[in-house]
Amino acid sequence: MVHDGGASVSVALDAMGGDCGPEVAIKGADLVLSGVVPCECKVHLSIYGKESAVLPVLSRHRLVEKNSVFIDTPDAVLPDDRPSFALRHRRKSSMWCAIEGVKKGMVASAVSAGNTGALMAISRYLLGTLQGIDRPAIATVLPSREGNFVVLDLGANAECVPDSLFQFAIMGRAFSKTVLGVKNPKVGLLNIGAEETKGTCGIKEAFALMRDAKQGINFYGYIEAKEAFDGVVDVVVTDGFSGNVMLKTCEAVAGLTLHILKKEICSSLFGRALMRVARPFYFRKRASGSALDVRSYNGAVLLGLNGVVVKSHGSADAVAFAHAIKEAVCAISQGAMVKEMISEVSNI
């Protein structure tokens, strides 16, 4: 079944992307379909990949096999493929065909853990960008002390002109409104200080664009990384280089902090005893979805396209991949994100 309307959503999976191949993608799908990683509506999957690689895995996951269609694609995008190479030579790849599924309306969104550059290039080529958007961006949701916030771009555009940053603000705002349900999202521009003298020339120009926007975008002004995690704004706008550094530092430091804490606790007899008592409790907590589990933040959305494409971490495990599928479902079912964005852009 590809699509049956109503309360169910159909998602295309590129099963060949990611460091661990189909195993992770199919297991992730299993976690979603079995409700271990709960989604708010029923999910149907179209799985794209090489028959020889995918079918053996699929045969071990009957639930996925039952609730999906498999589409054999003879080729796959490789991690080192340049975007231009993928555009020319990977037209029979699982990634290409999955996104083509979105274009043709066979699925509502596509998820891939493959090569980010190729994913962006193919998505852009097949789906096109929204009118008024020059460059799509990658966005994700990160936790803060007050809940969470959207940050973009995460690496699609290593260098950005001020106009692009302004468009990111519009897209991030639409995402925050439709996907996270924030009524009038506060938008901050990432900088290395709150003072007007701080930052690059491009940042200063983008600041002026956001401040003077005709329709108003509830612009908070410059924001530092620390304030973002304090929950001061709902949307953090930055270029793809800084955004990527912010995202990866966040993931690394969350893990490192717990690692150091555990090491410190275990350095004493009392601490080790305490850990033994706490362990069952910790595992119960973790299974029910801890906010500390960085995997639950996996799934970044490519914004600014005529369609929904979600990028999973290349190194994602099954739980993380399941969250990327959930993100793909969320972006659609909380609905009308693309339409909201079109309306916001046309209001500029």
Add this chain to the structure above:
Amino acid sequence: MVHDGGASVSVALDAMGGDCGPEVAIKGADLVLSGVVPCECKVHLSIYGKESAVLPVLSRHRLVEKNSVFIDTPDAVLPDDRPSFALRHRRKSSMWCAIEGVKKGMVASAVSAGNTGALMAISRYLLGTLQGIDRPAIATVLPSREGNFVVLDLGANAECVPDSLFQFAIMGRAFSKTVLGVKNPKVGLLNIGAEETKGTCGIKEAFALMRDAKQGINFYGYIEAKEAFDGVVDVVVTDGFSGNVMLKTCEAVAGLTLHILKKEICSSLFGRALMRVARPFYFRKRASGSALDVRSYNGAVLLGLNGVVVKSHGSADAVAFAHAIKEAVCAISQGAMVKEMISEVSNI
């Protein structure tokens, strides 16, 4: 006493910098002199500040009063002062006079929690840059799974040309060798992916410079933020914008992770009971200097100058400020950092 040679080191304190003024600086000095935050050698302090603000605080800290000289300075650099303004109009400020102390050889280094831009501009003006270094950088030490690593620049140069990034590599290497005692430090260039196609044009040019360096700098290649915290390299080179984002994200996420963990644990009766049992243990650990205490990483060194200047966080508390003083002592007593840098630069 200003300087008595031998195993003691004299440090200039700008007591007027930082969000909380002299109170924090003097208390921080007290923690160092009393050995609560231990330093590897004896410290003598020259405290610069406005008499009316500093003397009342000093009178409450007899140990500091006894082991320092106080220098009354009629002016102070304000947080919003532009660097150019500070250079022209703050020549009688505590910051200016403290750095002048370094220049005249009255103290071995200076510590300030004041305006970073002004600190860099005044330091550069008074001390000058090392031959072969165009732009000084701010460096600090961050924790990794394998120990720690140096990262620079942290915000002195929001935009960097490839030559500057190359010079940062040389400076970071010298810091790692002399201050952290790493024999042949591995240097990584921060990027948003390991593939050669990733990153900005500037990054790619800097990559070529580092790879082709005549004397060799043990260049690891591109490194992502995640790998840096895994401990893959000893030195991470980046521009001041990304470095600042990395530093502030690191500080924020370390705090946020512990905040979420505490909240999750306290959400159950069992967890609350566990916390009560663990609390005395935790405080004992913390007092003895936990690796989780971000304050112990306070103190960033301005590299590339003819002298040692250390920047403390503006929002530092006394413990954090004490660590900045310690850093200033360290940078000198582990010795010869400046000389090492001169020799490295002349080898290029």
